[in-house]
Amino acid sequence: MITETFEYHAPEDVQAAVAILAEHGPEAKVLAGGHSLVPLMRLRLATPSVIVDLNRIPQLRGITTENGSITIGAMTTHAAIEHSAELKAMLPVLPAAAALIGDPMVRNRGTIGGSLVHADPAGDWPAVALALDAQLQLVGSHGETTVRADDFFVDLLTSAVEPDEILTNITIPIPTGRVGVSYQKFAHPASGYAVTGVAAMVMLDDADACIESRIAITGAGATAVRATESEAMLRGTDLNGGSIDRAAESAVSGIDFLGDIYASEEYREQLVRVYTKRSLLAAFRAATSGHGAEAAKTI
Amino acid sequence: MTYPITMTVNGTDRTDAVEARLLLVDYLRNVLGLTGTHVGCNTSQCGACTVLLNDQAVKACTVFTVQANGGNVLTIEGMATDGKFHPLQQGFWEEHGLQCGFCTPGMILSSYDLLKHNPDPSEVEIRHALEGNLCRCTGYQNIVKAVQYAARNGVLSVPSEESAPTVDAQGENGAAG
Structure with missing residues (x-):
């Protein structure tokens, strides 16, 4: 089935994305890798009237290491994590877990942030984020907040992210010893x-x-x-x-x-x-x- | 409401105006007439609709056309060059890597993505790379052999003239497989 009609936005920075979300409220839905949302839209289980595609925001992608922590942009794909030489050296469970997700095409599009926010009860990243004590940075129209993984998964398919907020980064302390x-x-x-x-x-x-x-x-x-x-x-x-x-x-x-x-x-x-x-x-x-x-x- | 898009498909620049909800696979098939990309499960599981978008294998049933705006798309129709099969197409031919052929375009594009990054994959690596492509006929054995054939025969080079069946300019024969 084809999806319901929707208005499409592809903002190029986080502030613009948040502004669109604030304007449209719960009618708007954020599109990351699309491998959960697009099938739901095709089954018309989800019928958002506004789609905010985060794929054209470069600041949401990438992996950086600083002060004993690794920060992963929310739009970093599973494939990018799977193949990251930096992560293989610093925190190898992340590339190893990424390689177990779906299949190569899913990993090429699907993102760690999308998986966490979707909070699928059978998702892989929620368990990994909890075990590594990840901190999740959210940006909304009222500013920035950080939520611990322990407080992030609220209920079935429900995370702590509000409709006008975007998950921007996942920060994980690199375990030592x-x-x-x-x-x-x-x-x-x-x-x-x-x-x-x-x-x-x-x-x-x-x-x-x-x-x-x-x-x-x-x-x-x-x-x-x-x-x-x-x-x-x-x-x-x-x-x-x-x-x-x-x-x-x-x-x-x-x-x-x-x-x-x-x-x-x-x-x-x-x-x-x-x-x-x-x-x-x-x-x-x-x-x-x-x-x-x-x-x-x-x- | 429509949205203007431009993209390169198999080396040809395309400009169109599309509805936001038009999926990439439907754009390729219904607007451009490139029916070598197949629609199987429609739920992002079977891999029949696999194409390369900006050099990465993706399921075209799970990408909106507007998301590919400005991008570069390769479909099965773009695999043959100068009327000659790509080594992967040749491999599926030589090793009997298909029966009904429905999954073949997706298999070939996924294998192409694999061989670009890993030109000499092990059997296990080939099977792992093709996890997202389902085949109801072959039992996969000859598909693996086809990919191994392509790896042996230089995936990025053009096959020798005497062993290559010719295909027409649209690549339709190669597409159907």
């Missing part, structure tokens, strides 16, 4: 979305005891969430012992699971246990081997 990060997902064989995906970060002391961890789960409930109970169970424990097994069992706690035709609630619960364990083990391996990151998917 004996740190490993992993993203493991069970991918839907057709769409590539995460039926369940788990991102894990572990920071170890010299005796392999866990100083800090962050575990984030996507594909289980309405939004990506952290498994804070499991994180607390790991703190101070030697990860060579059984604590990873116990933390993985507890990762389901507090999640209101969603089932669908492909995977029931019970099946997703089991996937969360299995993939939390795999992701923690992979992050632990990465931390102890000095490789920094691992990512993999199973179909």
Whole structure:
């Protein structure tokens, strides 16, 4: 089906984009890579009367490193992240996770910012952003704000971005010390979305005891969430012992699971246990081997 | 309301006025008559509509024509040069990389994007690169061989005259595959 008619704007800077959004309110919709929005418009599940295409705003693209943090422009494509030599050296879980998204054509158009703001319950970046404690910079008609990933995913397909705001940058602190990060997902064989995906970060002391961890789960409930109970169970424990097994069992706690035709609630619960364990083990391996990151998917 | 656009399609400059909602694949097929780019699933999954936009493989059913304004588009019709198959087209011919041929234009454009960045891909890399292109006939085995053929035979060069079947100036034969 073709989409409803709409008015098209392709502003060349953020201020112009925000002004258009402020003028049209909730009637306007921001277009990033289009791989969620355009199919929704074609099914007429979304019928915005105004489209604000961010693809012609150069300041929203690119990867910079500064003061121990990496900043990624919201319109940076998954492919640009996948192939970034800078990220492969500084934070290799990002290119590794990017390579697991969709397929090459999706990655050529789809953007990290679009994925985060769309807040698909089965998106990959929400889990990775939570595990890496990302900060999300928003610009709106009332100025700039920064939101932590922990406060960003509000509900099913709902992020903290207001209708007159644009996500401009994602800033991620580069973990230092004996740190490993992993993203493991069970991918839907057709769409590539995460039926369940788990991102894990572990920071170890010299005796392999866990100083800090962050575990984030996507594909289980309405939004990506952290498994804070499991994180607390790991703190101070030697990860060579059984604590990873116990933390993985507890990762389901507090999640209101969603089932669908492909995977029931019970099946997703089991996937969360299995993939939390795999992701923690992979992050632990990465931390102890000095490789920094691992990512993999199973179909 | 229409929006003025200019773009280069297979080396030819085009100027038009289009509705914002006109998808790139519909512009190519219905306005320009370049029907080698196929519409399969219409939901950005099957890859039959793959073209190169500004040197990147994209699904033309998920890009509005206005977004390609000022851009450079390559479709299957632009692959042959001087009446000779591109090595990828030749590869699909030699290795029986198609049966019904519906997915072939998208397969070829995706493979072209792969070989530009990685001229000597492994089998695993070829399969990974073609994840976004679905084929209902072949079982993919001969498609992989076709891409390997193109890699061996210089993807950016013109094939030798004696082994290349000729195609007409519009490239229609090459397009249908």
